[in-house]
Amino acid sequence: MTATIRDAALPFTGGALTALLSPATRLLGLGEPTHGVEAFPELRNELFRHLVAHEGYRSIAVESDCLAALTVDAYVGDGTGTLDEALDRGFSHDFGAHPANRELLRWMRAWNARRPASERLRFYGCDGPLEITGAASPRAALTSLHDYLAAHLDPECDRARLDRLLGPDERWTRPAAMMDPGQSVGRSPEASELRLVADDLSALLAWQAPRLTAATSADAFWHAELHARTATGLLRYHAGMAHTAPTRIDTLLSVRDAMMADNLDAVVRREARRGPTLAFAHNRHLQRDESRMEFGGGSVRWWSAGALVSARLGEQYAFVASTFGSRGADVPHPDTLEGVLSSLPEARAVIDPGRLAAGLDRKLTPRVPADHTYFALDPTTTDQTEAIVFVKDVSEGDA
Template identity: 75%
Template sequence: MSPATRLLGLGEPTHGVEAFPELRNELFHHLVEHEGYRSIALESDCLSALAADAYVAEGIGTLDDAMSRGFSHGFGASPANRELLRWMRAYNEQRPPHERLRFYGFDGPLEITGAAGPRPALSTLHDYLAAHLDLPWSRETLDELLGTDERWTNPAAMMDPAQSVGRTPDAKELRLVADDLRALLTSHAPHLMTATSPDDFWHADLHARTATGLLRYHAGMADTASTRIGGLMSLRDTMMADNLDAIVRREARRGPTLAFAHNGHLQRDKSQMQFADRPHQWWSAGAIIGTRLGDQYAFAASTFGTRGSDVPHPDTLEGFLSAFPDARAVIDPGRLAAALDRKLTARVPADHTYAALDPATTDQFDAIVFVKEI
């Protein structure tokens, strides 16, 4: 990795396999102790992560509470994630605030079954601004436009655009209000950062990004075009990239950040998936943030060889790497390409939740992290 790296993305090929977050923990320990890293960002709800960060940075609450409230997508059940928070809290206990490790989520509040409602993010942003500025909108006005939370979180809307409220007149009005509130936050930043604090302002901006991103995503859920699913994936990765950008800027004076997510969210090339018998493509968060950071962004993709009865064919990338003697290895893609004596094919995994690496795109990686067996 380049010494100029500000954001190191470590991808995993599938979720729910502890070998990869365990490997992430080992890498993060090394980066903290030897490379000056002071923060980690996970593919988890950016607002929920505030509870986990409060625990590791300030000792607020308990580890059990941080695990139950600080993660989305079921990641709070991961023993490796629990060990990560425990280690970060122990590291921070005897250190001053500017040296403490920080924990971030960089995903939006977007579960597989649908998106959260915008009320928490929008209300928090409104209240922050209302304490210091005269606003043309009251909380009562926002509540009237928002309506009930249930209409935003209706799981049927994920598959049926007609069930979404994202393009109703109230939702369209809320998008304008959220955009105006965020513009006020930006235009009054010099005053607000002095009247409150840089941390308070950063949290307000986090809620502003989340409110506008959620309203945009709900509008996408109401889209009836055949490109709807790919559009939603693109909106999600754009939210991820914006959050990573803000994290890197916040951490600029403290040290680089490690980001951990599925390979598909951190890679530099286009992400793709097959859904409802249709192919969908979109630019990943890694591709987007890479355009902003240039060589300050590095990406290491991870993959594995054997998983039970799923043994890779020798002519696949995973099969080729399985011939190496080491149980785990970090491979330079350039040296790998020079050593290849045949053209490799893409692996077709037995498990549909696992996305194999495409041998044709390894030139887009800065490193390949290989686990021989899981």
């Protein structure tokens, strides 16, 4: 290891990381290389506490169902419900079971309990109501949007028609539809008509924004926009599930990350006067370069939420990737990025990508991990990150 590479690293602290960011940053994306390893959400918690205390951040958005997250935000905001209820009902992907998420909510609630409403921390989900096994029914999003509008306006579609087109939720949530387009109702006549209805309701919401905001509140209108985005995104995702084209999975991943980008963009706009936002999701969802992965014997490609939001926000978006060295018997080869970083003395380090690239004396090869759920960093794209957070060793118990 050259002295230059050693100079590219500092022990991980919130201050060491933020020193590498532009002061214009409004959305900081912190990626994790895999789910289920507690070292990364624990690191996220530590960073968020620093950002709140020293950098003026007042919100966090995580890779979880954006509608379910309203339950979490109500708990951390004013103590609605209990911690266990927020963890059980407020997260998708079973993330509520992770100890670090329990600790995050407990800390946010304690912070908010001592402060006025205007200074309280907010919790957001940036993902759609999606799981690996499929997508939710659009019912909750569509009916919430319709009911908000109907309380003040006269939308063309009445509730009876909406219920008829939606039908039973079981039609929308069949797990088999994820891999079998024939099991999906996403391109049925009813679903196609619902897409037009959702578009009409969303347009009506936008056209009447001044009236509706005055009649309700800015927060109520923002939540109506959230339901509008989610309804149209879900219907688009269901249509993608029913598609038979070879690029079907590429489309689904693109739709999902577009929903995430729209949610993050909306969060940044809502939080503009309060402070920046920390986003926490998989590296593949937050990176600037094109995302790729192997699926079903082929390669799929899509633009991540980070790439999309970066195109909109420019220097106001910052991306910090994280990765790790050893995980039990899975030890990185010395010629990989993770192998080089494993030679650093720090257990957790913040890496300056520019200094790292200047200190390398050989071309690095991509790591091939033993665990297919872990995505190693591409050593050719480190210039598209503001920083890299490296954890030298994660225990098998974190898996």
